[in-house]
Every structure is written in C-alpha cells, then in structure tokens.
Amino acid sequence: MVVDDSIVFREVLSRGISSDPNIEVVATATDPFDARDKIIQFEPDVMTCDVEMPRMNGIEFIRRLMPQYPLPVIVVSTVNSAVFDAMNAGAIDFVTKPDVRSVKNVENFINEMIVKVKIASTANVLHWNTVGSSNKIISNINAYINKIIAVGASTGGTEAIYNVLKHLPKSIPGIVIVQHIPPDFSRMFAERLNTSTALQVKEARTGDYIEQGHVLVAPGDQHMRIIRVGNKYRVECFKGDKLNGHCPSVDILFESVAKEAGSQAIGIILTGMGYDGAKGLLLMRRKGARTIGQDESSSVVYGMPKVAFNIGAVEKQVSLDKISKLIYSLLAEG
Numbered sequence: 001m002v003v004d005d006s007i008v009f010r011e012v013l014s015r016g017i018s019s020d021p022n023i024e025v026v027a028t029a030t031d032p033f034d035a036r037d038k039i040i041q042f043e044p045d046v047m048t049c050d051v052e053m054p055r056m057n058g059i060e061f062i063r064r065l066m067p068q069y070p071l072p073v074i075v076v077s078t079v080n081s082a083v084f085d086a087m088n089a090g091a092i093d094f095v096t097k098p099d100v101r102s103v104k105n106v107e108n109f110i111n112e113m114i115v116k117v118k119i120a121s122t123a124n125v126l127h128w129n130t131v132g133s134s135n136k137i138i139s140n141i142n143a144y145i146n147k148i149i150a151v152g153a154s155t156g157g158t159e160a161i162y163n164v165l166k167h168l169p170k171s172i173p174g175i176v177i178v179q180h181i182p183p184d185f186s187r188m189f190a191e192r193l194n195t196s197t198a199l200q201v202k203e204a205r206t207g208d209y210i211e212q213g214h215v216l217v218a219p220g221d222q223h224m225r226i227i228r229v230g231n232k233y234r235v236e237c238f239k240g241d242k243l244n245g246h247c248p249s250v251d252i253l254f255e256s257v258a259k260e261a262g263s264q265a266i267g268i269i270l271t272g273m274g275y276d277g278a279k280g281l282l283l284m285r286r287k288g289a290r291t292i293g294q295d296e297s298s299s300v301v302y303g304m305p306k307v308a309f310n311i312g313a314v315e316k317q318v319s320l321d322k323i324s325k326l327i328y329s330l331l332a333e334g
Contacts, residue, residue: 001044003029003061004076005053012100013048013076016110023117032061039069046120048113051077051086059085066090072120074113081188087158092123092300096182119155119273123300146264147173148210148226148233149327150257150284152250154180154272156300158189160320161270165197165215167324172199173266173331174210176218176226176235176257178250180272183220190217209234218248225256233260244276250304254280263288266330268323269314270294272304282313290330291315292323 002017002025004010014025026042029035031053039047051058059082062073066089075086075094083094093116098109149172153160157179165175181189187203193215194201202208204216204224210233218224222237243249250269254277257265267284269277271294285291293314296302298321308314318326 001025001027001029001035001038001042001047003032003035003047003053003058004050005030006050008100009050009097012106013110013113016106017113017117019110020114023114032056032058032065035061036065039065039071044071046072046074046117048074048076048117049086049091051075051080051082059089062086062091063089066125070125072123072125074116074120076113079184081192083185084158084189084192088162090125092120092125092156094185096184116155119301122273123156124297124302125300146231146261147266147331148257148261148264149173149175149266149268150226150253151175151177151268151270152179152254152272152277152281152304153177153270154246154250154274154276154301154304156271157181160294160300162193162196163320164268164270164323164327165193165199165201168197168199168327170198170200170213172213172327174212174233175199175215176204176210176224176253177215178218178224178248178253178277180246180248180276181220186217186220190215193217204235204237206237207234218253221247223248223252225252226260227256228260244274246274246276250277251280254284258283258287258289261289265289266327267291268293268327269305269308270320271299271301273301274303275307277304278308278311278313281308282311285313285315290333292326292330293317294323295319 010028018025027038049058073091075091098105190203201215223240226233267281293305298319
C-alpha cells in the first residue's frame with residue numbers, strides 16, 4: 001500500500017513498483033486516516049509512507065500503528081533527519097524522494113523501491129517494540145589499548161546500531177561502523193547517534209584516528225578501511241566500485257580490521273539483507289578476533305547475520321538486546 005498526500009507521487013510510485021510482476025499495489029491512501037481504514041480492508045504486506053502529510057504526519061502514524069498492527073513500513077522522504085524518528089517509531093527502511101522532473105532520477109528511485117519492497121516483505125517486525133528494553137548497562141571499562149570494535153549492518157541497522165551504542169559508556173574502545181545508507185543520510189545518522197548516546201560519533205574522514213569512546217561511521221558513498229599506525233588505528237575513506245552490491249561495504253572494513261587488528265578486535269554483524277560482511281567477519285575470526293552475530297528473532301532481516309553464522313564466522317549469536325552485555329564480557333576476557 002502506498003500512502004502519500006500527493007496524487008502525482010502516488011501514481012508515480014504505484015505504477016512504478018507494480019511494473020514488477022511480483023509486486024501488487026493493493027491500495028493507495030491520501031493520509032494516515034485513509035490508510036488506517038484501508039490497512040484493515042486490504043491487509044497489505046508492506047506499506048510505503050510519506051513523512052509530511054496533512055492531519056497527521058507519517059512518524060506519528062507509524063508510532064500509533066505498530067503496537068496495533070505491526071507492518072513493514074518504508075519511509076519515503078526528502079533529505080531530512082526526520083527519517084530516523086520514523087525508524088525509531090518502527091519503520092524498517094527509507095528512500096529519498098526523487099526529483100520527478102528528472103526521468104533518470106525517477107527510474108533509479110523506482111528500481112530502488114522495488115528492491116526495498118521485496119526485502120521489506122520478508123522483514124520481521126513483531127519484535128520492534130521490545131528492542132532495547134533491558135536496563136541500561138552501567139560499567140567502568142578500563143582503557144583497552146589497541147582494542148577496536150567493528151560493526152556492519154544494512155536493513156533495520158540504524159535502529160539496531162542505536163540500541164547497541166546507547167548502552168555503552170565513554171570508556172568503550174573505539175568503534176567503526178559500516179551501515180548501508182544513502183550518502184545524504186550518513187552524516188545525519190552520525191549526528192543523531194552523537195546526540196542520543198554517551199559516545200562521540202561523527203561521519204568518518206580519511207585521517208581520523210579511532211579513539212576510546214569515539215565512533216566513526218562510514219560515509220554513505222565511500223568504502224572505509226583501517227590502517228594501524230603504531231599503537232593506534234586511523235581510517236581511510238575512498239571511492240570505489242560496489243562490493244557485494246554496496247558502497248560502503250562491510251567486507252572491506254572487516255577485512256582491514258582482520259589484517260590490522262587481528263585478535264585485538266571485536267566484530268559485530270547486525271540485521272540486513274544479503275551477505276556483505278560474512279566473509280570479512282570469518283577472516284576476522286580466523287585472525288583471532290571475537291565475533292558476534294545478531295540472532296534471527298531480533299533481526300528485521302536475517303540475511304547478513306545468517307550467512308555469517310552459516311559459514312562459521314559468528315562465534316556467539318545473541319539477540320540485539322544482549323549484544324552490549326556480550327561486548328563487556330568479551331572485553332573482560334581480554
């Protein structure tokens with residue numbers, strides 16, 4: 001079901017995604033109140049939802065909808081940090097609205113939407129309101145020289161990453177993250193984490209050093225790898241072809257961590273479609289790193305963690321709300 005107050009955009013999106021033989025647009029809605037009635041009538045598998053709409057915005061609609069009718073929602077929005085509020089409310093993914101005056105932009109948008117709708121149709125949203133319900137971990141981890149934590153995620157990852165980081169204190173070893181995300185949103189995502197966690201988070205730039213209590217998020221259109229410099233690590237961000245269908249690629253980060261940090265690293269693979277990161281995590285484990293995979297029940301899409309688990313890359317598989325505690329345990333083991 002497509003929910004948008006613009007009749008032009010509803011038609012563009014509906015006709016575009018229904019051109020795929022595996023997708024049927026069962027209904028369209030002009031606002032959340034119209035959508036509410038049609039959800040009951042048509043029982044859609046996936047809903048796309050605009051953020052700015054009359055009578056009620058998309059964020060509030062998603063927040064009210066999910067407890068009563070859990071449904072995979074893809075937010076369609078202009079470049080705006082409000083998409084992260086929508087993700088927090090229960091949406092699983094987002095796509096930037098195209099300039100409808102550009103045929104190429106619209107074609108790219110439709111192709112991206114078709115992929116994301118298919119992914120969303122397999123998403124697990126029944127767990128959405130239980131994530132992060134555990135008590136906040138309070139601990140005073142001593143400084144761990146040379147330690148590093150590397151995280152990779154895709155669909156559903158922005159909220160999963162937040163739910164891990166929000167339990168970690170400033171004394172945690174430096175963290176590097178690859179989240180599959182559009183370039184316009186990676187900086188906003190980092191800024192949001194910076195204001196909502198105890199850690200210092202920023203979008204990475206070449207030359208940045210990985211420091212205790214700091215988090216570096218890969219730019220949305222660049223690969224990121226680490227290089228060891230004495231007792232420290234710094235990052236390099238660079239343009240390149242997509243690997244495993246993605247730039248940035250989790251595998252590129254994990255492979256560099258395996259090479260440069262070895263047993264001093266912890267690798268974490270979270271929710272996401274596909275297999276990016278699995279081989280890199282396996283290499284990390286073979287080099288002595290401790291590795292964690294998110295389990296199926298708490299993953300929005302159990303793709304990347306599943307592949308990593310199946311090839312033996314995951315040492316410990318746990319639910320999202322237990323990952324923070326597991327990080328502490330592994331650090332305590334040395």
